[in-house]
Amino acid sequence: MASRRVGVIGAGYVGLTSAACLAHLGHDVVCVEKETSKVDLLAAGVVPIAEPRLEELVRQGLANGRLRFTTTRERLASAEVVLLCLPTPMGRDGAADLYALESIMPTLASILAPGCVLVTKSTVPVGTAGRIAELLRRPDVPVVSNPEFLREGHAVQDFLSPDRIVVGSAAPEAATRVAELYTGTKAPVLRTGTASAELAKYASNAFLAMKLSYVNVLAELCERVGADITDVSRTMGLDERIGPLFLVPGPGWGGSCLPKDTSALLNAADAAGVDFELLRATVRANARQQAMIVRKIRDAVAGSSAGSLQGIRIGLLGLTFKAGTDDLRDSPAIAIAEELAAQGALLTAYDPRVPATGNRGLPRIHVVDDPYLVAKDAVAVVLLTEWPEFRELDWAQLAAVTDRAVVIDTRNLLTDETLGGTGFTHIGVGTPISADS
Ligand code: UGA
Secondary structure, eight states: OOOOEEEEEOOSHHHHHHHHHHHHTTOEEEEEOSOHHHHHHHHTTOOSSOOTTHHHHHHHHHHHTSEEEESOGGGGGGOSEEEEOOOOOBOTTSSBOOHHHHHTHHHHHHHSOTTOEEEEOSOOOTTHHHHHHHHHTOTTSOEEEOOOOOOTTOHHHHHHSOSOEEEEOSOHHHHHHHHHTTGGGOOOEEEEOHHHHHHHHHHHHHHHHHHHHHHHHHHHHHHHHTOOHHHHHHHHHTSTTTOSTTOOOOSOOOTTTHHHHHHHHHHHHHHTTOOOHHHHHHHHHHHHHHHHHHHHHHHHHHSSTTOOOTTOEEEEEOOSSSTTOOOOTTOHHHHHHHHHHHTTOEEEEEBTTBOSSSGGGOTTEEEOSOHHHHHTTOSEEEEOSOOGGGGGSOHHHHHHHSSSOEEEETTOOOOHHHHTTTTOEEEOSSSOOEEOO
């Protein structure tokens, strides 16, 4: 495998993971980040985000000299490939905001070496490669689309053992140079046009969102007709055409990617005159799911879905948008907590990755560092994030300190084995209520 000189712009979770993993695969990587404090930390081998193995790979790269961090963009001048890993947040109109990418082009135009390949790695709308080429005005620098498919909490694993790599380009040599960066991963490489590669990323995330909204609505139907979503989804998942993953109902899907990407794809479809009703319904169903969970909680603690939550003490287990991350962005747990607080509930929360100190901008949630404090005098405990360690709690001890031993398990994480003999009434999503006595 040819070792390349690679530049990475941006040290967020995509940029940092890409830089550390490419160095691990044998390339010579310089990662440019504008925040001096972050560069200082990274250069000292300290990784500010929680990603398994990432710190180990960063330290390895620093030690063997294959990975460097800098704020100086001019260091990209010797790169043969430069990856753009800048944020593309949701703009006010729901479309992706490309400001960070576009505004850097004049600088890059004057720095990049002749024949360097410029790669869009972060999620960008269809047409962005062309737009970048226009802004760059460097016909000798081909622009290639090579979107990432990294899950938070599994980013290193997903980079080094991906299901697939897509390289979109009209320039075959540039595409080959990008594809060869991944030789060490053994993943299948799909070579496409730029529009297909750009769209494939949105299409994948939107499809996952659709699968989740489908299973969430199906869970509601299960409750109405006396079926159990666990059995229904297990049956569905054994069909190879459907697959078992992304079939667990929850409090709604969230995070920094699925909500932003479904919205951007809807926006792109609208702009192209395509009525993507299926995706619109997917997004609507997600908002409804959070409202449904709030109703379920009201039902359980106030006796009816119209009952008042004023002054009622509720304990929350989990705040991050999923387990395995410390990310609170677009977390359904937070949205649900905010709604409960708005209705007057008194909330105490525990999350293994959210420290009690500081409360991270959550003024209406009393965050504690002991899960047993969450249950103290609570009328109900609501499990919002599927942290496996919640299964290991001493549920009998939790029951002993609650006001009423009721758990609303929005992730269907707890089992009869966990709760049997503890006195807890278990209310899941799409499953029959089981009362332990
Ligand atoms: C997602 C995609 O899975 C990655 O492939 C993609 O690269 C990434 O976005 C991105 O665009 O950068 P991520 O945002 O880390 O990754 O989160 P997921 O693991 O996809 O989970 C999304 C949401 O679905 C979470 O709220 C999670 O709790 C929920 N979920 C997932 C369920 O409710 N049930 C499931 O069975 C699975």
